[in-house]
Amino acid sequence: MADKAQIQQAIKTQGEVVRKLKIEKASKEQIDEEVAKLLELKAQIGDDGKQPFQLKTAKGTRDFNPKQMAIRGRVFNTIVNCFKRHGAETIDTPVFELKETLTGKYGEDSKLIYDLKDQGGELLSLRYDLTVPFARYLAMNKITNIKRYHIAKVYRRDNPAMTRGREFYLQPRQFQGVLSDFDIAGQYDPMIPDAECLKIVHEILSDLDLGDFRIKVNDRRILDGMFAVCGVPDEKFRTICSTVDKLDKVPWEDVKNEMVNEKGLAPEAADLIGEYVSLQGGVDLAEKLLQDPKLSQSKQACAGLTDMKQLFIYLELFKATDKVVFDLSLARGLDYYTGVIYEAVLTQAGPSPVTPQGEEAVSVGSVAGGGRYDGLVGMFDPKGRKVPCVGVSIGIERVFSIMEQKAEASGERVRTTETQVMVASAQKNLLEERLKLATELWDAGVKAEVMYKKNPKLLSQLQHCEDSGIPLVAILGEQELKDGVVKLRNVATREEVDVSRADLVEEVKNRTLQ
C-alpha cells in the first residue's frame, strides 16, 4: 500500500489539475474525468472531502520548547525579583471574565476580545489585559490599597484591519502573550507611586540588559488641556487623541491629514497641535509650558504640568531621569487613563520584525506601558467609589524574542534541566543498583537522572550528560559496589575519583553549588 503522505501529495497535485481545468474552462467531460481520479485518491485514505486534520496550534498562538522556557524563566525571574524588591504581593484572576466585565473598557480595541461560545451558561470572554480584571478584583473585594504584581497570559484576536499596533506587548502575529503587571492602588500623595512605577521599568529594562532604552512620559490632562487651547471641540478630544497616538508610527503630515480630512478638525487647530506634539524635554519643558501663554490658560494642563515637574524631582532621587523624556506626542490608546501615561521603547532593539508596512518598524522597540487610571475601579463599584491606581505593564514576548536571539548569537549553551549528577554504569545487570543509588540521591535532595534501560552503553550515558549539560556522573561497577564507593566523574575534565558511598551526597552538593 502506498504511503499516506504520498497519496496526500498525489491528491494535492490532482487537485491542482482539476482547478486548472476549471480556470481554463475545459470541457465538462474532461473535468469530470479528472475529478473522478481525485475522488479515487481521496477514497484511498478515507478522505471524505472534509478538511484533513490540522496538526498545528491555533492561529496567533505558539508552543515554547524547553530551551525557550529556560530563557523565559530568566526573564520572569528578573521581573519578579524587581517586583518583590519593591514590596509587591501577587494575586491571580481567572483567564476568562464575564463578558460584561470587559465591555466598555477598551474603546475600539474591544473588537479584539475573544468570546467564549454560549454553551447555555454565562457569556464569557478571555481576558484582554490584566488591568481590568485587577480593577474588578479591587471593587469586588472592596480593597482600597494594595501593591500587587500579576504575571499571566492575555488574549487578543487577530484583526488585520486594525493596524494601530496597540498590542505592543505581544509579538507581531502573536495574539497570546504574557504580561507582567505592577500596580499601586490607594490614596497617596501625588506622583510618589507614579514615580516608583517608572523606577521599576528603569530597573527591569536595565537588569534585562536589552541595550539602551527610553521611557516617554506624558499626562492625559496635559493632552486634554492642549486640545482645548488649540480649539479642538470637547466631543472630538478622544478621537483626536487616538490620531495623535499614531505619531510614533506615521509622520506628522499623515496625522494632520487624518485630523483635518477624516475627523473634520480645522487646519489651524491641527497646526497648533503639531507645534505642541513636537516638543520633548524634561523638567525644564514642564516649567516652560507652565509659562506658555496658551497652555497655561488650561487648569487641567497646569495640574498635569505641575505633577510632571514633581515626577521628575522624584525620578531624580530614584536616579532614573537619564532614560525618561517628557514627550507631548505620547497619547496611549486605552480610554481609562486619567493622569500620567508612559511607554518604554528599546532604542537599539536587535531584531526588527518583517512587516509589510515599513512605517511600523519605528515602534518596534515598545516593551512596556502604563499610566494612572483613577476611574476604572469606580466603574465596577456599585456605589461608584473610586480607588486611585497607577501601574505598568511589561510585555514578555518581545523581550523574550530579543533574549532568545541574543542567546543564539552568543552560542551560549542553554541548560533546560538542573540535573546535578547522572547515575551510570559501565557494566551489565546493574539497573537495580543504579535505581537504588538514584533513590539515595533523590531522597537526599540531589537532582539526579538514570537511564531507563536495563543495560545502557556507558558512552550513551556520557553523551546524554554532554548533550544536556549534566556536570557529574556517578559510575557504578562490580568493583565499586564491593568497595562501597562510587566513581565520580567530572564530565568537562573527564577526571574520575572514587568517593565513598556515604560521602557522595555531600560531594555532589559541594561540587555543584550554584
Place this chain on the structure above:
Amino acid sequence: MADKAQIQQAIKTQGEVVRKLKIEKASKEQIDEEVAKLLELKAQIGDDGKQPFQLKTAKGTRDFNPKQMAIRGRVFNTIVNCFKRHGAETIDTPVFELKETLTGKYGEDSKLIYDLKDQGGELLSLRYDLTVPFARYLAMNKITNIKRYHIAKVYRRDNPAMTRGREFYLQPRQFQGVLSDFDIAGQYDPMIPDAECLKIVHEILSDLDLGDFRIKVNDRRILDGMFAVCGVPDEKFRTICSTVDKLDKVPWEDVKNEMVNEKGLAPEAADLIGEYVSLQGGVDLAEKLLQDPKLSQSKQACAGLTDMKQLFIYLELFKATDKVVFDLSLARGLDYYTGVIYEAVLTQAGPSPVTPQGEEAVSVGSVAGGGRYDGLVGMFDPKGRKVPCVGVSIGIERVFSIMEQKAEASGERVRTTETQVMVASAQKNLLEERLKLATELWDAGVKAEVMYKKNPKLLSQLQHCEDSGIPLVAILGEQELKDGVVKLRNVATREEVDVSRADLVEEVKNRTLQ
C-alpha cells in the same frame, strides 16, 4: 437621596411581597398595587428590568488573594523541585487548541469542554487537560523522547448532570484548576519510567505533608483480560470499564445493577467481575493472579500482571511500596490509557467538601492520577507513528485548600511579601531622604518599601511592618542624616542600633538571611 444599597434591599423585600401575594393567589388589584411600588423602587436606581451588572467572577472560577497566592507558591515550589530533582524540562502550550485537536480524546467527558465563540476564524476550545496538548506537541515537533513537566490551568464546564467526578483534580464546583503534569515519552525498557512516575507522586505527597495517602495501581490490560475471561462481549469493554470506575464512589450492588440492568450484562459475568474487583494487594497478588485458572487464559492480563510484578520490584528499590496498592477496581475514566494506571488518594484528608450526595465523600481525597498512553501521540501523527508515554497529573486545587486550612488552623502568619526593610522617618519633610535611601537599597538588591506619603506618622510606618511581617525598619531623622547613620530597628524586639550608612546594605542582608 437614599443609598443605592438601601434601595436594592427595599426592592428585594418588595419582590418577596409580590411573590408571596402571587403564591397566595391574592386579588389582581392587590398584586398590581404592590407591583407598582416595586417598579417605582426600581426606577429610582435606573433598573430597567435588565439584570443589574454582576460584580463577580465567572461561575466555577475564582480569584486568589495574596495570602492564598503565598500558600500556592509553596505548593508549586514543592512540586517543581521534585520534577527538577528527576531531571525534567518544562514546556508551554497555548490555553486554547483547535477544537479538532481535543475531539475524540475524552469520551463522554467531551461535553465538559469549553468552546470559543466562532468569531470568523478557527474553531477553538480551551484545553481540558495537559496530556492531549503534550501529545499534540510531540507529534507536531516529531519528538520521540522527552521528560517534561508542565504546570498550567485547565478548564472544564459545569455540568450537574454528570456526577462521575472525574475532575478530581479540581475543587468541587470549581471548573478552572491548575494541573501539574510530569510525563516521560520514549521507547524504554518496561516499567522503569512508570515506576519513576509513582516515585514522584510518593515524593510530592510526602513533601507536601498532607497526611497519609495511598496510591492505587492497576493496568488496562489486566482489566480488559478480566472482562474477557468474565464473559463481557468485546464491544462492551469500554462501557463496563466506566461502570467499574464508579466503585470508589458507589457500593458494588449499584455497580452490578448498572452493569446488568442498564448495560445488559449477564448477571453471572457481573458476579465474576465482582470477585476480581474486590481484590487488593501487592506483588503477591500479581503472582497469585498469574496462576489464576481463568485470568491466566488471557494473554493481555498475563502481560499486565507480569509488568505489575516488575513495577513492584522497581518500587521496592525506590522505597515507595509502603503506599502503593495493586487494586483491581481502579479503572480511570479516560479512553487513552493503554497500560498501567494509577490514582493517589489522601486517606486522612482534612476538609471534606459538602456535597448533596453523601456517597461522593469517599473519593474526596483523590489528588493525582495518571498512567501509560502509548497510542495518543500516534493519533496526531500523520503517519500514525506511536510514541510510548507514561505520566502523572497532580491536581493543585484540593492540595491547596488543605494547605490553606492547615495554615489557618495553625494560626501561622503567612507573609505575602518578602520586604526586608521599611525606610521610615519620625520627622516631617524627609520624604526626599527616604526616597534616596530606598534607591540605595533597591539598587543594591535589598527588598525595601517606603510609604507614599510626604509626612507619614512613625506609628503607621511601624504598623505596616507589623501587619506585613517586615522584620527591619531603617529610620532616618535630622540627627541620623547629620551623623551619616541610619537607626536600624528590629520590629520584633524593638531594639534599635545606629548603623553607618555605608554598612547598611550589608547589615540588612546579614540580618535577613533566608
